[in-house]
Amino acid sequence: MKTCVSLYSLQEMFYLGKLDFEGCVAAVSASGAQGIEILPEMNCCKQYKNPTPAFVETWKGWMEKYHLEPVCLDIFPDYKLYANRFLTLREQLEMFRSNVEFGKKLGFSIIRGLRATSLYFLEQALPLLEEYDVSMGIELHSPTRLSDPYFGKLFELIERTGTRRLGLVLDLSIFTNHAPGVLVRQEVRKGARQVVADYVCEQYDKRTPQDEIERGIRQMGGTPKDFALLKAVAHSCYEEPTNLTQSIVDKIKLVHAKSYEVDENDRDTCIDCETVIPMLASKGYTGYISTEYEGQRFFHDPECGPFEVDEVEQLNRHQRMLKRLIAGTNSNR
Amino acid sequence: MLLEKYMLCDEGFHNLFDEHGETRGFQFLMRSTYYRSVRLSLIEGLTVKVDGKEYRREQIRLTTREGTFSLDEMTTMPELYWEFGEKAVVTVLEQDGLGRGNNEPYRKLDVTLNLRVSYAFKGFSASVCKLVRQEC
Numbered sequence: 001m002k003t004c005v006s007l008y009s010l011q012e013m014f015y016l017g018k019l020d021f022e023g024c025v026a027a028v029s030a031s032g033a034q035g036i037e038i039l040p041e042m043n044c045c046k047q048y049k050n051p052t053p054a055f056v057e058t059w060k061g062w063m064e065k066y067h068l069e070p071v072c073l074d075i076f077p078d079y080k081l082y083a084n085r086f087l088t089l090r091e092q093l094e095m096f097r098s099n100v101e102f103g104k105k106l107g108f109s110i111i112r113g114l115r116a117t118s119l120y121f122l123e124q125a126l127p128l129l130e131e132y133d134v135s136m137g138i139e140l141h142s143p144t145r146l147s148d149p150y151f152g153k154l155f156e157l158i159e160r161t162g163t164r165r166l167g168l169v170l171d172l173s174i175f176t177n178h179a180p181g182v183l184v185r186q187e188v189r190k191g192a193r194q195v196v197a198d199y200v201c202e203q204y205d206k207r208t209p210q211d212e213i214e215r216g217i218r219q220m221g222g223t224p225k226d227f228a229l230l231k232a233v234a235h236s237c238y239e240e241p242t243n244l245t246q247s248i249v250d251k252i253k254l255v256h257a258k259s260y261e262v263d264e265n266d267r268d269t270c271i272d273c274e275t276v277i278p279m280l281a282s283k284g285y286t287g288y289i290s291t292e293y294e295g296q297r298f299f300h301d302p303e304c305g306p307f308e309v310d311e312v313e314q315l316n317r318h319q320r321m322l323k324r325l326i327a328g329t330n331s332n333r
Numbered sequence: 334m335l336l337e338k339y340m341l342c343d344e345g346f347h348n349l350f351d352e353h354g355e356t357r358g359f360q361f362l363m364r365s366t367y368y369r370s371v372r373l374s375l376i377e378g379l380t381v382k383v384d385g386k387e388y389r390r391e392q393i394r395l396t397t398r399e400g401t402f403s404l405d406e407m408t409t410m411p412e413l414y415w416e417f418g419e420k421a422v423v424t425v426l427e428q429d430g431l432g433r434g435n436n437e438p439y440r441k442l443d444v445t446l447n448l449r450v451s452y453a454f455k456g457f458s459a460s461v462c463k464l465v466r467q468e469c
Contacts, residue, residue: 008368011368011417012336014417014418015336015339015364015417015418016339016418017418039368039369041369041370041414041417042368042369042370042417043417045369045370045414045416045417046414046416049412076369076451076452077451077452078372078375078411078451079451080375080449080450080451081372081374081375081411081451082374082408082409082411083374083377083408083449114452115452116451116452297335297336300335300336300337300338300339300366301337301338302337302338302461302463304338
């Protein structure tokens with residue numbers, strides 16, 4: 001396994017102009033990652049359609065200078081471009097071709113798609129993936145589970161067509177073993193009661209079903225803010241890592257290591273990387289694992305004030321954690 | 334919550350005058366809080382209220398690096414972007430501007446942005462209400 005960083009992780013610094021595109025690339029390199037994942041519509045939207053040769057050269061120069069491999073391009077199925085109609089299939093395929101071509105020019109080999117992409121569309125897009133020699137992974141993210149029917153049908157499609165171009169981007173958010181502390185603290189700032197927050201965290205750890213937790217909160221005289229906390233926490237889920245079957249692991253194109261918080265000992269405070277990464281290695285996964293730090297968004301409520309979380313520090317801690325976990329497996333022999 | 338504390342800028346909120354010094358509207362600065370640059374045609378709504386007074390859709394203009402457009406004009410512009418983090422100027426065309434003789438230093442600005450994000454059933458919506466200092 002090799003490590004990668006999604007520029008989603010540095011979104012706040014980029015948004016505020018504290019790091020430019022090259023600055024983000026440099027920060028990824030400094031974290032020790034070998035690969036990079038970008039969101040073209042976050043990082044370089046003006047180049048997304050028909051990138052200039054100068055831009056492509058600059059990008060390639062950065063990859064060489066910072067010793068990075070372009071790994072994954074995050075795209076979005078924007079079929080609702082207009083208010084009065086959906087794009088036709090042909091228009092969607094044209095847009096997809098343009099997105100894939102952009103990725104190819106920059107050297108990316110994986111395209112990250114969303115579950116909102118219809119399976120019919122994906123089947124129509126297969127020849128295009130062949131033509132450009134790239135793979136596409138559909139992201140599976142909490143609260144969607146491994147047993148979700150869309151993914152069941154995607155796996156059927158992959159098996160029926162025998163394609164190696166399609167697969168999964170597995171987001172480790174589905175292995176959230178504790179309610180994310182940054183999220184819970186935000187809900188408390190917004191008015192949920194601490195006693196309810198403690199109760200929800202405790203019940204989450206016991207895997208108590210949501211309706212039972214809801215009843216418990218009602219018995220505590222739940223306020224709308226208390227229930228808002230539960231709703232926010234319920235976006236998380238914990239899938240048993242043993243549910244990652246060999247057949248599923250074989251279809252993974254990229255692992256997104258979602259992170260909300262990494263502590264000063266380089267341990268993720270709520271996502272079960274310690275179990276899942278060795279398990280992926282034991283099932284023969286040798287691809288990239290990409291840090292997708294998302295904790296910054298829990299400091300964006302006005303109640304939080306001007307505090308800014310240190311995205312670079314979180315990223316560095318997360319990469320050190322991934323390297324420790326990978327070194328602990330035998331997959332690199 | 335996503336970038337919401339950064340949506341309405343502290344600077345740039347003021348009346349807009351014509352060449353004769355008459356007020357013709359007011360302006361403020363805002364960033365989109367969605368995590369991608371916004372294709373202009375995805376902007377379904379941008380509503381503005383000052384101290385509770387709401388303005389009509391036709392009164393609103395958005396100025397990005399691509400130019401100045403009304404909300405209706407933007408519905409046909411999928412190839413132009415409001416960039417991630419870009420401070421855009423919102424202009425509200427209103428003869429009285431922020432109100433003649435209203436010299437309160439801070440005004441309550443209440444702004445909602447709605448985007449037609451394909452993968453989200455309800456789209457993307459951000460709403461921020463903030464006291465912003467009115468510049469002369």
